[in-house]
Amino acid sequence: MGFTQVTSTNDVVIENFSKVRAGSGLLVVADEQTLGRGRLDRRWSTPAGSGIAMSLGLSVSDFSTEISTVPLIVGLATRRALIKFHVPAELKWPNDIVISDSGTKKLGGILIQLVQDKLVIGIGLNVDLGIAELPVPQATSLLIQGFEIDRIELIVAILIELKLLIEDGSKWQQEYANACSTIGKEIKVTNFDGSQISGVAIGIDPTGALEIKNLENLYQITVGDIEYLEVSQD
Numbered sequence: 236m237g238f239t240q241v242t243s244t245n246d247v248v249i250e251n252f253s254k255v256r257a258g259s260g261l262l263v264v265a266d267e268q269t270l271g272r273g274r275l276d277r278r279w280s281t282p283a284g285s286g287i288a289m290s291l292g293l294s295v296s297d298f299s300t301e302i303s304t305v306p307l308i309v310g311l312a313t314r315r316a317l318i319k320f321h322v323p324a325e326l327k328w329p330n331d332i333v334i335s336d337s338g339t340k341k342l343g344g345i346l347i348q349l350v351q352d353k354l355v356i357g358i359g360l361n362v363d364l365g366i367a368e369l370p371v372p373q374a375t376s377l378l379i380q381g382f383e384i385d386r387i388e389l390i391v392a393i394l395i396e397l398k399l400l401i402e403d404g405s406k407w408q409q410e411y412a413n414a415c416s417t418i419g420k421e422i423k424v425t426n427f428d429g430s431q432i433s434g435v436a437i438g439i440d441p442t443g444a445l446e447i448k449n450l451e452n453l454y455q456i457t458v459g460d461i462e463y464l465e466v467s468q469d
């Protein structure tokens with residue numbers, strides 16, 4: 236389904252959940268979102284004609300991996316698609332598509348909602364936004380980074396790569412770790428309750444959790460806000 240303007244493409248998928256069956260998903264794409272949502276209850280800005288706002292409704296049973304891996308698999312599919320257009324995108328755990336300055340500029344993000352046995356997979360990408368349209372200074376767009384890419388071609392590429400990754404559930408973990416700018420960095424994680432853990436991100440486990448090591452412990456983080464404490468020289 237294609238729309239000129241919606242509140243949030245995720246909402247439109249939920250309103251049309253009856254169309255989603257195992258093996259048969261629903262795709263909603265909009266030119267503009269008026270109430271786009273990001274992770275952790277943040278707003279997501281999609282001004283008219285400037286970005287990709289797309290949501291896929293799929294059944295949980297379409298995935299052979301754990302639900303917790305879905306944001307990572309979707310991020311990987313998006314990165315693969317961007318690489319096809321020569322964009323050197325990286326992934327910031329768990330759901331950010333980043334680029335440049337050692338992976339600190341945000342190009343896009345993934346918002347997954349689980350409703351009963353169905354998943355809403357929301358993907359937002361800043362494509363043609365100019366500097367004045369960026370919602371926050373750490374955001375960027377493909378255009379600002381020097382890439383002029385047709386939005387429809389990019390959406391098709393993302394869907395192709397996602398299908399391939401879902402069909403072969405064994406491929407994502409190593410590839411995600413290689414593409415993830417978080418690994419190897421000194422980071423600080425802020426949990427929902429405000430508590431914080433600092434350490435070095437050393438890997439991704441099979442459930443998609445981020446492994447962090449510090450002098451006291453080895454942690455598996457499943458949710459949280461990540462801040463890079465140092466920028467690597469690579």
Ligand code: BTN
Nearest residue numbers: 243271272273274344345357359
């Ligand atoms: C994040 O980085 O916090 C996630 C951003 C997800 C934005 C997309 S745009 C399409 C879909 N509809 C929404 O309202 N949100 C997601």
